[in-house]
Amino acid sequence: MKYRILGKTGFEVSAVGFGALPIQRIDEDVAVKVIHRALDLGMNFIDTGNRYTDSEYKVGLGIKGRRDEVFIATKSPARDREGMAEHIKLSLERMGIDYIDLYQLHNVKDMENFEKVLAPGGALEALKEAKKEGLIKHIGMSSHRKETLLAAMKEGFVDTVQLAFNAVETDGAEELLKLAQETNTGVIVMKPLAGGALSSASAAVKFLLNYPVSTVIPGVDSIEQVEENAGIGSREPVMTEEEKSILAADVERLGKEFCRRCEYCLPCAVDINIPQIFIWESYVDRYGLPDFAKMRYKSSVEVEACIDCGQCEERCPYGLPIRDMLARAGGKLSSK
Ligand code: SF4
Ligand code: SF4
Structure with a gap:
């Protein structure tokens, strides 16, 4: 496995990490085997979420006895101090661990939410307190909108940002990656396969590893996927001619009618989400x-x-x- 530094955390994370959203839909014992296989193959970054039903619990089972081998990231959609403090406690309990490496503000989708987080009594206060108490080591933010991630880096309170970035969602990525480099912020890439819309994992992930990102985290729920991803992360991300043409065909196919989940279309006049x-x-x-x-x-x-x-x-x-x-x-x- 190749490793990259996760910005200010200084931690060396695997170039391809483990997106733990999909393990919600598999049995506990299978989830544990999938996580063990990932750890055995040197995948040392797991990203879960407070909102992903039993994902945190299953991650806890999978890392039991192997806590030191892995960097654990999770996240909460809470925007106020009280809600965030509760979620941090809940995440620790569910995973059965006494600290979390990275706690992220989950999907801060616009500047209104961003301001709520930073306001007095906002979620950032709880994160800073938890950091002081040693319950979390680092603070991050995830979003589908680059605007809030840029603002967080400029404010300087995040050690990492997590963004949706892939061959069909490249808008604003260049500016964000530049600022991340300047501010030494770790970059975690979610949705590398555009929510499953890109047909070749290897082409999609290699494409991203050619950018200055820290780790790419495809969602996984099987040993086969873990092995495929670990294989990709273990080599230089040189795309074959075949991979280039698969990706180009995907971009062509999806380019015109692909929803990027930016939410600019909302609110709908009759509240259709x-x-x-x-x-x-x-x-x-x-x-x-x-x-x-x-x-x-x-x-x-x-x-x-x-x-x-x-x-x-x-x-x-x-x-x-x-x-x-x-x-x-x-x-x-x-x-x-
Ligand atoms: S349909 Fe809405 S969410 Fe999707 S890309 Fe257009 S504005 Fe963004
Ligand atoms: S009512 Fe129909 S056309 Fe109007 S905003 Fe909603 S989805 Fe779009």
Whole structure:
């Protein structure tokens, strides 16, 4: 395995890490085996989340007796001090550990949320207190929007940023990576396969490893995926001609009609959660979770409620034909 320094943390993390969101859907004993295989292959960075149902608990089982081999990152969507303090405690309990290497503010999606976090009584206070008490070692932030990550680096309170970056989501990455280098901030890359939309893990991850990023964390839920990812992270990221053409074909195919989950289209006039509908569609198309997706869809505002106002399309910076895309997704998600 190749290792890279995770910014100010000074920790040498594996170039390819372990995204622990998908282990929610596998049995405990399988999750433990998958994590053990990752550790055996030198993958020493695991990223989980307070919101990922039992993922933190399963990570705790997987690292039992091997705590020193791994850098544990988790995150919470809490924006206030009290909520964040509770979540830190909960994460420690679930994983059965006495400190967390990196605690991240989860998906700080806009400047309004950013300001809440920094305000008196905001979540950052709880993170700083936990750091003083030794419960967490470092503070980070994740977001789908580069704007808040740039602001966090400029404010100087983060040791790491976690961003969605892949061959079809490159907007703003150059500016962010430049500032990360200047401020010695660790860069963790989520969604390297664009939520499963890119067809070759090896092409997608190698593409990213050619940038100054610290670790790329594809989500995994099987030993095969761990072995494939560890193989990619163990070699120089030189793309073959075949990988280059697969990636180029993917970019061409997805480029025109691919939702980047930036949420600029919101709010919808009738409260349809537009990007969430596309995420559920991907659960049907790519993750084999149609029942789960349909259940969640059913409890949301369905696409039939659309009044055709077109406001979302005016706001989408990628010019997506949102109404057509929603109609297509609704057809797959509807139980009628
Ligand atoms: S066109 Fe439909 S989906 Fe878009 S904002 Fe209007 S009501 Fe919402
Ligand atoms: S539909 Fe467009 S504006 Fe809305 S989240 Fe997707 S890419 Fe962003």
